[in-house]
Amino acid sequence: xxxxxAIQTRTGSSRFPQKxxxxxxxxxxxxxxxxRIKASRYAGQVVILTTFxxxxxxxxxxxxxxxxxxxxxxxTDLLDRHYQAGIFYGVDAVVKIPSDCPLVDxxxxxxxxxxxxxxxxxxxxxxxxxxxxxxxxNDVEIVSMKTLALAWxxxxxxxxxxxxxxxxxxxxxxxxxxxxxxxxxxxxxxHRWCLDYPEDYIFIKTIYDELSPKNPFFGINEIxxxxxxxxxxxxxxxxxxxxxxxxxxxxxxxxxxxxxxxLEV
Numbered sequence: 049x050x051x052x053x054a055i056q057t058r059t060g061s062s063r064f065p066q067k068x069x070x071x072x073x074x075x076x077x078x079x080x081x082x083x084r085i086k087a088s089r090y091a092g093q094v095v096i097l098t099t100f101x102x103x104x105x106x107x108x109x110x111x112x113x114x115x116x117x118x119x120x121x122x123x124t125d126l127l128d129r130h131y132q133a134g135i136f137y138g139v140d141a142v143v144k145i146p147s148d149c150p151l152v153d154x155x156x157x158x159x160x161x162x163x164x165x166x167x168x169x170x171x172x173x174x175x176x177x178x179x180x181x182x183x184x185x186n187d188v189e190i191v192s193m194k195t196l197a198l199a200w201x202x203x204x205x206x207x208x209x210x211x212x213x214x215x216x217x218x219x220x221x222x223x224x225x226x227x228x229x230x231x232x233x234x235x236x237x238x239h240r241w242c243l244d245y246p247e248d249y250i251f252i253k254t255i256y257d258e259l260s261p262k263n264p265f266f267g268i269n270e271i272x273x274x275x276x277x278x279x280x281x282x283x284x285x286x287x288x289x290x291x292x293x294x295x296x297x298x299x300x301x302x303x304x305x306x307x308x309x310x311l312e313v
Contacts, residue, residue: 049094049140049141049165049168050092050138050139050141051090051091051092051093051138051139051140051141051142051143051161051190052092052093052133052134052139052141052142052143053085053088053091053092053093053094053095053142053143053145053157054095054097054119054128054130054133054139054142054143054145054200055078055082055085055094055095055096055097055145055146055147056097056098056129056130056144056145056146056147057078057096057097057098057104057107057147058098058099058101058103058104058107058123058147059104059106059107060099060101060103060104060123061244063245064243064244064245064246064248067148067243067244067249068107068148068243069106069110070249070253072150072252072253072256073256073260073264073298075114076110077147077150077243077249077252078096078107078110078147078150079110079111079114079116079204080150080256081147081149081150081152082094082096082111082114082116082151083264084150084154084264084265085145085152085154085157087154087257087265088154088157088158088161089158089251089276090158090162090163090165090179091114091143091154091157092143093117093137093139093210094116094117094276095116095117095118095119095133095137096108096111096116096117096118096119097118097119097121097129097130097133098111098118098119098120098121099120099121099122099123099129100120100121100122100123101123104120104187108120119132119133119136119137119301121133124210125207125210126209126210126211126212127196127199127200127203127208127209127210127212127213127215128200128209129288130142130144130196130212131197131199131200134193134196136191139193140192140193141164141190141191141193142162142190142191142193142196143155143157143160143188143189143190144187144188144189144190144213145187145188145189145211146187146242147243148185148242148243148244148248149185149186149187149241149242149243150185150243150252150256151185151186151241151252151255151256151271152185152186152187152188152267153182153186153267153268154267155267155268156176156182156186156188156228156267156268157188159176159228159275160174160175160176160188160190160228161188162188163226163228164190164226167226169192170224170226171192171224171225171226171270172191172192172195172216172223172224173189173190173191173192173195173216173217173223173224173225173226173297174189174190174212174225174226174227174228174235175187175188175189175190175217175226175227175228175307176188176228176230177189177217177227177229178217178225178281178303179236179239179266179308180226180234180236180308181214181229181233181234181235181236182236182268183232183234183235183239183240183241183268183271184235184236184237184239184240184241184242184289184290184292185240185241185242185243186241186243186268187242188228189213190213191213191216195216195223197214199213199215199216202215203215205300207296207297207300211293214301217303218301218302218303236290236308237290237291237307237308237310238290238291239275239282240285240286240289240290240291241255241271244288244291245285245288247284247285247287247288248285248288250284250285251281251284251285253264254284255271255274255281255283258274258278259274270288282310288313289290289310290309290310291309291310291313292308292309292310294308295309295310295311295312298311
């Protein structure tokens with residue numbers, strides 16, 4: 049099975065412009081993230097998925113200079129961008145990981161992909177997000193190209209195009225949906241390891257600088273252990289815990305409840 053892991057990356061962020069160009073270690077954040085993901089056993093072809101806007105020329109330049117594949121597509125229609133990348137690389141399934149998840153645990157990536165592959169063709173879509181139980185910032189989704197093509201053809205709501213997969217996971221009666229849970233613990237609303245605000249970057253950089261010298265591929269357990277030893281780190285971006293894009297569409301989404309997002313920031 050040919051798998052494409054796409055790291056959706058752009059410089060245009062209204063909340064935190066050019067956040068992906070911030071450094072993590074000695075390289076731009078998205079490069080460090082890609083190198084971590086490439087250590088996955090099952091990620092397949094890892095590609096930086098950016099836009100064709102001139103502002104994102106720098107993403108392509110940095111990617112190529114660091115030996116990373118780069119595919120460019122529609123700025124706001126992420127469904128089209130992922131679908132076109134899947135067609136271009138001739139794959140059977142696409143893994144979606146946003147660039148605001150630089151601390152994503154590669155063992156979680158492997159669990160999601162391995163479950164999908166071992167159960168193929170039972171599931172159309174597998175993630176660790178429905179419901180979410182992992183610390184926010186460990187978002188992994190895999191979808192077959194057949195299912196992605198159906199979504200690409202029929203999804204007509206703006207949020208379905210922008211967020212790539214809602215057309216699929218919002219229709220469990222139509223698609224076979226699989227989910228990977230986090231060992232009986234739910235950290236999705238209490239642990240925020242994703243990048244949307246400057247405080248998130250400070251948190252992520254602090255974690256990376258503490259743990260990467262010993263193991264650049266550290267995972268969830270190492271982070272949790274560090275936070276137990278140094279609980280003050282949690283305070284850096286604690287005020288944003290539970291904040292995600294669901295809050296903007298809570299009245300439209302059928303499978304998401306208000307308990308899965310903070311309605312106010």
